[in-house]
Amino acid sequence: MNRLLLLTKNILAEQEIVHRLQCLNYEVFCSATTLELINHVESTKEVLQLFPMIIFSETISSAEVNQILPKLIQDEKIIFRKVDTVLSENEQCGMEGAGILDWFHSNASIEELREKIPTTVEKYPYIFSADEGVYDIHSEKAKIESMIASLSNNEFKVFQKLRQEYGTIVSREELCELIWGELTQSRMVQLSSIVKNIRLKLEVAGNEGEVIKTVWRRGYKLRGL
Numbered sequence: 071m072n073r074l075l076l077l078t079k080n081i082l083a084e085q086e087i088v089h090r091l092q093c094l095n096y097e098v099f100c101s102a103t104t105l106e107l108i109n110h111v112e113s114t115k116e117v118l119q120l121f122p123m124i125i126f127s128e129t130i131s132s133a134e135v136n137q138i139l140p141k142l143i144q145d146e147k148i149i150f151r152k153v154d155t156v157l158s159e160n161e162q163c164g165m166e167g168a169g170i171l172d173w174f175h176s177n178a179s180i181e182e183l184r185e186k187i188p189t190t191v192e193k194y195p196y197i198f199s200a201d202e203g204v205y206d207i208h209s210e211k212a213k214i215e216s217m218i219a220s221l222s223n224n225e226f227k228v229f230q231k232l233r234q235e236y237g238t239i240v241s242r243e244e245l246c247e248l249i250w251g252e253l254t255q256s257r258m259v260q261l262s263s264i265v266k267n268i269r270l271k272l273e274v275a276g277n278e279g280e281v282i283k284t285v286w287r288r289g290y291k292l293r294g295l
Contacts (some may be wrong), residue, residue: 075121076100077108077138079129087152090180096187103131108138112250117219123148123187128176139169148191152176172212217275224249225268228261230290232282265290 074096078084084100104117118124124147126135137153142149151165151173155201165173172190174183221229227249232240246257249264265282272281283291 073097073121074099074123074125075104075118076127077105077130078102078127079105080127084127087176087178090178090183093163093180094184094187099219101219103221103226104219105134105138106223107226108141118142118147120219121147123150123191125150125152126170127152128154131290135170136168142169143157150174150187150190217271217277220271221268222264225264225271228264229268232290236292239289240287244289 072095074091076084076085076088076091077100078100079102081102082099088098088100099121107117124142126149127149139149150173151170153173154176156175157165157173157193162173171193172186174186178186218226218229228245231245231248242258242261243253245261246253247259267285269282281292283293285291
C-alpha cells in the first residue's frame with residue numbers, strides 16, 4: 071500500500087521529492103520510461119498493477135496527463151499531481167473533474183506529505199480492499215512484475231514480444247524490425263546487448279536457468295518463466 075509510481079520527464083528533477091517520500095517509508099519508483107510506455111504500448115497493465123498510487127510530475131504537460139488519465143482511472147488508482155505554482159480554485163476543480171484526486175507543491179515538506187497522502191487515501195478506501203492491499207514481494211509474480219518495471223523501453227518491447235510468443239522462436243530480424251524498423255549489423259549487435267540486459271535483470275529478480283534461450287542462427291525464445 072506504500073508503493074508509489076512517480077511519472078516524470080526528468081528523473082534528476084525528482085531527487086528531492088523522492089528523498090522526502092522515502093523518509094516517510096514510501097517505496098518510490100521514479101520513471102520517465104514508464105510514462106513513454108503508457109503512451110505508446112498497450113500492454114502496461116502488469117507494470118501499473120504494482121502501484122496503487124501514482125504521481126504526475128510538473129515536468130509533464132497537462133495535455134499529456136489528460137491523454138494518460140483514462141487508462142489509469144479505469145484501474146482505480148490514487149492519482150496526485152505535483153505542481154510548482156499555487157493552484158486556483160478553478161484549476162483544482164478541473165483536476166478533480168479529470169480524475170486527479172489531490173495535488174501538492176514540489177517543495178512540500180516531509181510534514182506536509184505525511185499528512186496529505188494518507189488523508190487522500192482514506193477518502194477512497196474502496197481502492198485498497200483487503201485483498202488488493204496485500205502484495206507478497208517474494209511471490210514469483212511479484213518478482214517478474216518488479217523486473218518488468220526496471221526494463222528500458224526497448225528491453226520491454228523485446229521481452230513483451232517473447233512473452234507473447236512464449237515457447238516459440240522469434241527471429242532476430244523480427245525483433246530488430248519491431249524496435250527500429252530496420253535490420254542492420256549494428257542493430258543486431260544492439261539487440262544482443264538488449265537480450266543480455268534482460269537476462270541479467272531476470273537473474274537479479276531470482277529467475278534461475280536460461281529463461282531466454284538463444285537458438286543458433288534463428289533467434290530467441292522464452293521458456294521456464
